[in-house]
Amino acid sequence: MKIWIKALIGLGIIVLGVLLVGLMKNSNQETVDEVKKEQQMVSTQLVVPTSHPFVIEATGSLTAKKRIELYSEVQGILVATQTDFKEGNRFYKNQTLLQINSSEYQAQLLSTRSAFLNRITSMLPDMEVDFPEASVKWQSYLEDFKVNRALQTLPEPTSEAERLFLTGKGIYENFYTVKNQEERLSKYTLKAPFGGVVTESLVTTGTLVRNGQKLGEFIDPSLFEIKLEVPSRYTNYIALGKEVLLESLDTQQKFQGKISRINAKISSNTQTITVVVEIAGTDLKEGQFLQGTIFGKMLENVVKIDNNLLIENNQVYVVKDGVLQLQEVEPMNYVGDSVLIGGLKANTILVDEVLANVYPGMNVLF
Incomplete structure (x- = not known):
């Protein structure tokens, strides 16, 4: 009987030992798992500040x-020219854009010149004396x-007496009357001040054009300007002559420009x-929208990072030991989805991914 009791006690001790060993293994495994779980793997990069x-x-x-913008300064019937003044038509420099019938006014001018000629002719006998x-x-x-x-330029008087003589004979008055009419006659013909294209035409051949009437618009299609509205706090970062990259919002074409003026x-x-x-370019059109x-x-x-890496707009995660x-960092320039920050020293280990369920002081692997 005693033998059986001793055997049972020994067996119980063995079973108890096995159970204790198993519990210790499970406890150690849970500790290892917790440590592994606590040490999260993160993606990092070594900071290299640049310009x-x-x-x-x-x-x-x-x-x-x-x-x-073309406006008429005279009145008359619009006559045909070599190239019609229509949208899209091109003209070279000094080519006639529009011609208004001036036959009646030319006749008046010829009459005035003839009168001036008679004035000089009648003045000469007295001048010879x-x-x-x-x-x-x-x-x-x-x-x-x-x-x-x-009319050609008048001969210069050699004395004050001669000048007064000519004035008394009405020479200067008649001369400037003719020159005024000649200047007005030039307004019946509108010439291109530069090579370009018609972008708006408001008249047609054969119609009556009135004084002050708008006739159309004319542009040089090779040289353009674009006005960009920039926050005033950025004025210290821009200057005349700085390069600007321009991109079409429709065709994704890229163009190069330079700052020519800055409003004060x-x-x-x-x-x-x-x-x-x-900006200059043959593929550009007036009114076209561009991203500058x-x-x-x-x-x-500075270091360029994604916007979403910022914590509360002025902090980032780094790994140390x-x-x-x-x-803490200083955001200096937001550009699209990125931001240029200052305040990070060289060789700092920067976390370059968005982390969830982490906290300062947490052990990580990288």
């Missing part, structure tokens, strides 16, 4: 730098006079300033 230009993005529409030397040059002027040609006035409504960018990227002054010792830490 980046301050980038400003804005949109605007193109306007031709050389652009004129009073100013014989001056009469020689006036005789030459008279012989060169043509009623169908613009800040808009009271939007607190922005107008930056004018000059201004490359301003250089920012030193295998432990997560929050590092």
